[in-house]
Amino acid sequence: MENKxxxxxxxxxxxxxxxxxxxxxxxxxxxxxxxxxxxxxAVGAIAAGILPVVTWPLGLVAGAGFMLYKRLRP
Known part of the structure; x- marks a missing residue:
């Protein structure tokens, strides 16, 4: 059997x-x-400023985390 x-x-x-x-x-x-x-x-912080539910520090961390992930796993 093959591992799928x-x-x-x-x-x-x-x-x-x-x-x-x-x-x-x-x-x-x-x-x-x-x-x-x-x-x-920066993009995450700006996007969070536009969205009513997300605060800018959360957007900043999310944006940085996403880009770091994309650098590690392209």
Missing amino acids: EPQHQDHDLVSDASAEIKGMAKQGLNHPSTKPVLTGA
Whole structure:
């Protein structure tokens, strides 16, 4: 019988994210992930300002988290 379950890359997502965040903290704007993650944070904060239910800090974190995820798992 064949295993039909999808093969996910997410098994090391937390360790990959931790390493990426540490690299961003050490290298600052020179790190290739810093600018896209900051852009995602800004877009999330602006979008949250437009939506009546979501606060801007939540939007900021969600936008940054989404962009970080997209950098780790394109």
